[in-house]
Amino acid sequence: MLDTTAMPQSFSRVFCEGRLSVGLITPLEAYPDSPFPTLKDHQQVSKQAEDAGFGSIWVRDVPFYDPNFGDAAQMLDPFVYAGYLAAVTERITIGTTGIVLPLREPVSVAKQALSVDRLTEGRFILGLSTGDRPVEYPAFNIDFEDRGERYREAVEVIRILSETRFPKAETLRFGTFSGNLDMHPKPVHGRLPIMAVGRARQPIEWLAKNVDAWIWAVDDDTAIREILTALKDAAGEGMPPAYGYSTFFDLDPNPDAPYQRFYNVVRIGRKALIERLLHHRDLGVRHVALNLKPSQRAAQSVIDEMGSHVLPALEAA
Template structure:
């Protein structure tokens, strides 16, 4: 398997963009700290695949107020009843633009853009524009997608998604971050350096993290991307989770800082605050105090961010935010 990026000919940059100056990145990823994010929609609907999207702006503002670090939008182009989950329904980039107008400082991210299905030249234009219009609050999570049923409707071979991911990512980075770039791609065109894409990212680079393995090795992710958001590990595997990532990124960080590590999934926030971690499909169940203890262990293991989706909890979302705000977030607030 060819693990290389597309051929990109570019003079060395005069300076490496320091992502620590990027507001959205800095709110979420801080050395020796852990922050908490929420995966959209900001609504519980355990018995329905589709949310109503009522009160979502009020919930976004409340999340920002209590110290939630980021809101993460999923990329689900078509609803597949076999999966029973339509995400937040709205296109993630358009929805982020709407949320940006309704909030002030919370980071807005994707978890993640299904890169093999996206045309990377136009995606670069969209992301760079959105990072400007949100005043640097955008963090882009990218994935290869996990729903085979979506690929035929795009005319794309599901088995090629790992190669397409690398190909699209190389083109995206070339046109996004370099002036008048030269590149040649097997799938996404070529440039001889006569054209330039504007705008460029306001902070030199819009942070791009891998959401899941994206059909890549962790070594490739550590070398090429700005962080990794994996699936929820078992509590007794947290130290191993952090140690393995630190070993891969010891010499691949931005400036003097290691690349960040995160995990995410569904959260069933149990009414018993002391209910210990219990694995459920796509995530875990826990009480609020047990969740706080888990986050402390994750922070000590070197995890920088945890993204939670409480949609499976049969309780009102405002009630969940109140409990997170009073019990969990005082130790992990991004405010």
Template sequence: MLTNNRFILGLSSGDQPVEYPAFKKDFAGRAERFREAWEMIRTPTDQDKRFAKFAGHHYGKLDGSIDMVPKMPGLDRLPMVAIGRARQDFGWLANTADAWIWHEVRPEDTGKIVRVISERNKDHTWHPFGYANFVELLDDPNAPAQLYNNIYLRGGSKALAEYWESQRQLGLSHVTINFKPTRRPFNEVVQDFSENVLPKFAD
């Protein structure tokens, strides 16, 4: 594999009604189509399923006459992450998705969400939870961390590391970081982040 087994597939249902007419799809039925698309991808990519069969209502079928190669060597299946809620219930997110990345999460709700996922889980497998942050890394390492609209986080390297560490203590496993709001030179931001934030989470 070109990615040396580091490929993770993230899937989202989309949430903009204006996008759906372009694909001749009904906006109201996106939750069901998301689940079917997920299963359609999962079926031929599982390591133990050869020439798999699948019958769906929205995306056609697999009749067992073709196989997908190569499979993921050394893995049971292709890692798949739900991006956003995708209109799925917590039971589905806790058992079907290998992980879940949400957005606009209030920091005080992180622990509650992780507990709900754990309580709804039935396959006895860890399904990590994470969320997205737009991040503005300020040049003052001691600038306090400030969160706006539960998604836009700004502050210095020390405060951001402390903020994410406090969230990790509540069960947060992953953070998707978008440096788009940052006004500093990008190379400078990446160096600052790699030297003063990432090492705090090296374990």
């Protein structure tokens, strides 16, 4: 976990004690009737999100289009796209939700993440998942049943390479480091923030002691309380990881519209949204990541209303 006395701004902008920030999941557009986004004007929309006061932009790792799943995300490689976003933004935190770590070689992930960290001048969070599409595993010749153990070992490799100079370590599934090689660049702020995305096949005890934040899809009040209690208990005397959740999101044009859920889509007016976010902040949620794919309104319109009304209300409360 992060040393909170030296917390990178990339992290504290998104996960700050006593506050709740809001981020956007790429692609930054509404495309409810297609699995493929247009990526039209995505440079301008990224800058609009930054100027509106969103805390983060999250890029997704979807190697293949699976027709049974029905969403190709932003289509572009997440690290390539994160590097691109680094050039068109200045302040907003850029992160991944999440790199499907068991499908990737961790030495390469470490190099790519540290490169984006340097390009963004330290405003990067590395989110790591085991993915939600089992059909991808055979394409990479990776054992689906081994994904949990592979995930844990790969996280350890990334930590070692990013935080240790000329490391010495032997791994079961990956390489051997003999103390004669050193990875550069090192993290801008001394440590690369690592976030678990989804449960990642890990017990609460492991998450509480090995990641700096955790984004899941669980936003039920009772479940949030149970999760936060479990993380605190498992962390012992240490600082538990910050908790946030992601959701498919449709901002109702009627500001008085109540909260509604349609399977995994939240539809809500801004007044009820503000009330809901403040309530979750008080429960201990630190970040909410919104996916605009099912939105009935253009992303620009949603971002404008959020920036004019919702985000300022969170700051003022």
